Amino acid sequence: MAKKTQKGKKDNRGEYVSTVLSLLDEEENVVSDVQKEIYMDEIRDLPPIKKGELNVSGVYAYDLGDKIEVKVYIRNGLSTNLNLQKIPFLIVNSKGETLASQTFNLASLGKLPPRSARPVKLYFEKKNLKVDKIPQDDWKIVLNGEFNITSKVRPRYEGLPKGISVEDKLVFDKFLDGLPEMEEGEFSISTFSIGLQRNGNILVTTVMRNATNKPITINKMPMTVLDKNRRAVKSNNFIMKDFTVSPYRAKLCNFAFPTDVHPENDQPLDGWSVIYRQVRINGGKNIKRV
Template sequence: MVKKTEHDKENTGTEYVSTVLSLLDEEENVVSDVQKEIFEDEIKELPPIEEGQLNVSGVYLYDVEDKLEVKVYIRNGLSYDLNLNKIPFVITNSKGDVLAAQKFNLSSLGTLPPHSARPLKLYFDKENVKVDKIPEDDWKIILEGNLSITSKVRPRYEGLPESIDIKDKLVFDKFLEELPEMTEGEFSISTFSVGLRKNGNILVTAVMRNATNKPITIDKIPITVLDAKKRAVKSEKFTLDNFTVSPYRAKICNFAFPTNVHPEEDTSLNDWSVVYKLVKISGGKNIKAVKRKK
């Protein structure tokens, strides 16, 4: 067995991140506590990685019949989830000579959370190993070429009122958690609720999610409220004042449509929906009655 024990460390002033052990759910149930401690000790011995870096670090390699087994840790130094697909790995020496090279499909690795490390064994076919013997103290494994990576993002709330009721917060958290993961670079708007308030306003509450690495400012947004029969009853373009969603964050925003209906209590319009575009209201339709939802 050839064990990797030395690492080059440079003091460049670069921001580094710590990574913690992450296992697949099915592995969590079968891997012993002792083995987890071994994994954690090995992670502590790995060289630091930079913020925003995807890294592979080798621990050991040895021959297994017609294969070369290499134990590595895949580490995600980014602030969002990663899903890896076809990844080219190269084993080199200190001179940069290529000792082995092979592309692996890592879809079975699952989603790699932010700032996490996951152990993995790679099996190089001997036909892809270019030397008879890997030097004991002169090898490293690196990622090379075009990487097939799908970046998955789960934005978290920002700007929630400090006075928010804990029950309301749990409801908002549950709603956000149940929304589908986003792909890096996306921006989405999801309708949280539609209701008729005692003051006569139809209140639309939306959750805006930003899965990009830059803040996004919304100046204007068109919204149309549809009744239970999908008929447009209110349509308006709203102007927002300095409404910005930070990178990888979610923010709640309310939109009020005045009506001539004033119920005795705030009423949820559970069968109603919203589309984020302007729709012509046929015949200048007004809301005359809304049945109270229990």
């Protein structure tokens, strides 16, 4: 029998998006291919969801005696990863009447990738039912009110130097991939390297990441370089000109501290670090130093 396919399309209410099966890593290795096919068939039969929507759709509600087992698919229609925590659910009928309500902690689901659907079994305690039984032909599960969701973002580079070698790009990419994911709305500054150049400059290379939906412009960058014993070596308040990081992007930036030391060759300053103090920016919030 042919199954209906969930397709992305547009109407006058917005754009619909398709979602694909997503399992936890430990489930991926133990769930059989047959069971995965069943999951994918069920996902294709679900009603479409809109772009930017978090959706829950029920498959069945089964009375276990002391509780009600409800199988649902949680679908992420956003373009970023989601980490779900305490989420309140309602079971309602076609009249909008509440049949059951309960809050579940979904932190164990881990990261829910963009445009994905994950099967979950929820167990409603009988004390949280408003009726004697859930009618099999007249119920659906919905999200209730405000709940705690953190959207995870992993910015990618923009504006890398022209002519950068493949080897150098791989090094920068590896560093970026090793940084922790960011929550939506954050801006972070990370120290990539510190070294002493032959011209006498202590060169600090940073990676700035913007996890907001707006461009972030930095006006001033007060910085202090510390040696491996955490002693202050150099400080400066850099005035930035037209330095902007686009939404969900990362950008390299170099800062030079002049010294009277001129080595024969460039030298890495292993164990040295940087303190960023009262960075002045336009359009951002939640600045983190990583």
